[in-house]
Amino acid sequence: MAMATKAARVLRCLPAWSAALSAARPCVVGKASWLAPNTIRRFLTTNKVHGLFINYIDYCRPHLFARPSSNSMIDAMLDFLPDDDKERRRWWWSVLDHSNGLLLCDMGTPELCVCNPATRQWTFIPWAWRRVGGIYLAFDPAVSPHYEVLVIPAVPEPEKPAKRVIGKGSEEKPLLDPLFADEDNDTRRLMESEWPPTPWRLNMFSSRTGQWEERDFIRQGEPAGTIGDMLVDQAEPSGMGPRQRYAVYYQGALYVHCRGFFVLRLSLSDSTYQVIKTPSYGENGVFVKPYLGRSEKGVYFGVIEESQLHVWILSELSEQQMGWVLKYQHDLAHYAQHVGKYDRQMDAHWMVRDVLDTDHEDGDVAAITLPKERFDWDSDNDDFFTIKLDADEYPKHFDILGLHPYKEVVYLTTVFDVVGYHLNTSKVQYLGNSRPSPKSYYYGHSNGIFEAFVYTPCMVGEVIEGNIDQTSS
Template sequence: MEDSSRKEHPVVSLTDDLLLEILSRVPYKSLCRLKCVSKSWLALCSDPIVRKKAPQTLSGFFYQSYTEPTFNPSDLRHHFTNLSGRGKPMVDPSLNFLFSANYVEVEFVHCCNGLLLCSCEKESSDGEFDRVVCNPATEKWTVLPKTEARLGRSTMYLGFDPTVSLHFTVFLLSEFTRGMQDNEVAEEDEIDNWYHQIRAVEIYSSQTGRWTYHRSQWGEKSIQIFSSSVFYNGALHVTTLDSSVNTVDTEGKVWRTIPTPYYPIFIGMSQGFLYAVHGPRYSSQLSIWVLKDYGGKEWSLKQTIDSVELFGTHNIFFVDGSPPKVIAIHPECSSVFMILVLRGNLVSYNIDNRKMHDICNLADQSVDPYLPYIPCFAEWFSDGH
């Protein structure tokens, strides 16, 4: 009989190079589970080559508050919670590498596939802010050049898809066009402090290192500043007030308007499809829709949620007439993430099994934005630091 103790384990017989190549194809979340098997697995799974090459997924959320202590010297306090709600943050939310560059205030603006867009103020800058794109995983960063949008409200969104290109795009949506004066929009500005027509979009490419100016081709449709957005199919998608989603590609050449069944309070991407969530004012109902035919613009109702029934009346805050705040949808499974405003809790709801999971309680007085984070360990392809 063959001595079983002398049998060589098939994994042991593999070379280190082959093991690294195999493990680099395993999602990073699964690698974290393998670390518990043995010390040898721990060493392999912690290898920088594996960590950088492994497919990444949603790992947690950046957010800010005004009360909890941190190393951030500004008034805003920076936080990061892992997706599990437990353990040491996988990245340093204080972004000390930016403060080491003489910035005295850093504010989160937007996040996309591992890159973070921030507004940074330097000491003795008289209120002037730099717009900085950084990678918290590698601590690399670059300062964006100034733009034409110096008047009125504007909003910046980040576009980045490392599976397509390691260059990023920044979209600046402005309610003004070049040459417009303050008195031309003062009356409009008094009508409504939140909803304005986007008249221009400026697009920054890290590949060219410059901004390009484009007059909006979305027509006379109003769009909400600080609206929900997602970078999907190589284009920015943003919600509008007239129950639609406006899109523009990274070169400002392709403009689309996709009608939605209702005004969406949130849009996101999951499993290759575009999702939209509708939550009417003064209602506990949330309806979740999916665009299965992107070209045909046909939406299907995925599910309707009664937030009072799901979370209880003691967890829902209706003073502002809003249901729980939807902040993300998992890119690989049907889980929607929400903030229970009254308690400050981060929760997830699985659409398929209709189960709710209480992740964690956020810092006191946490504030927007709540930014979903997918790590990116790729090398920096921009003229940054």
């Protein structure tokens, strides 16, 4: 205990950036033996939400939406990632997943990137792009400094039926010749096959070995259904929304919202998996954007349908069965209308940091100067607002951006305005407008948000030593 107290005093005396480096490499501040790795991990992990990394529709790179700070060690634009190598020039890239302070990024090239915005460490992972159901990150610094990247296979789809042209200029019609009966039988067998299969072979990358490997996972319990059942659920949203479904790594298991209206629970310790049906949503034909995430009590699933917010928590219903229990149900219509109508009259504590300010006649660019304000968002002591509106006002719609991982707070957006909604009290905090500067993100009807990831910094986790690319071949 005395040694840990001494370490805390030493780190408090260092600049923020030095403290971050000390977490990744203890020898920076002295002998590594004076503080055990587990003590460092406990001391430097945080339950503070720093902001949200957002991928924008029709825009080249993600941004961090957060309370600004002039002395924050977090690189909001991930400018430490190399982008001037001709062989690796990246014009369009995005965040795929976030796990306890690490980001998994699609760099728009035949490789993935795992990086830590707090310690500015990064590494590239080779990847032969193919059709997949999703790519996700599993990392828990309280357990291990190593991480895994898992690839969820796509649901197989039958090939389009053979066609022939009958007569010149006529339309193509399905070919019904008996010669193709075997092809029809193959399609039928595929559609009636159970999904997911067991064993289920997944591709995994481990930072411990620096290599991809194949691992078989054994199913516990029943499958989600047949492949035909899975295909009823569309592969991607029909409107603006997440391009791959969300996942959360919690207590040694990766929970993934999969195509086919189920959540997959992958246990990485014993290579088993379970299928957990999602709560019912979207049955009234209204397009919704479901969200799977972690909050104070565990794994949550939320949807908003016609301004009605529903949040379930995953619970153990019996000894071997897990299911969803409705935890919260709120009507958000008045709040959405208020934010959309009066947002300019409210203080905006959070903002989006753009890379450069290009408002110069000579074409030169200059870095944006951030205001000196307290960065950390205190969800208990920030500004709240309450409203009273006429019942006949037309309600606007919220979407879920994320969940506070340690408090019962959900982040909601209507267009680009973002609020923190307290599920226990129905209190609302206006955070700000998450749209990048119009100088870099033009106004258009297609603009919007693809995905958002609630970011909690982590000062540990050996992503890479010394920012040297250690991509394995």
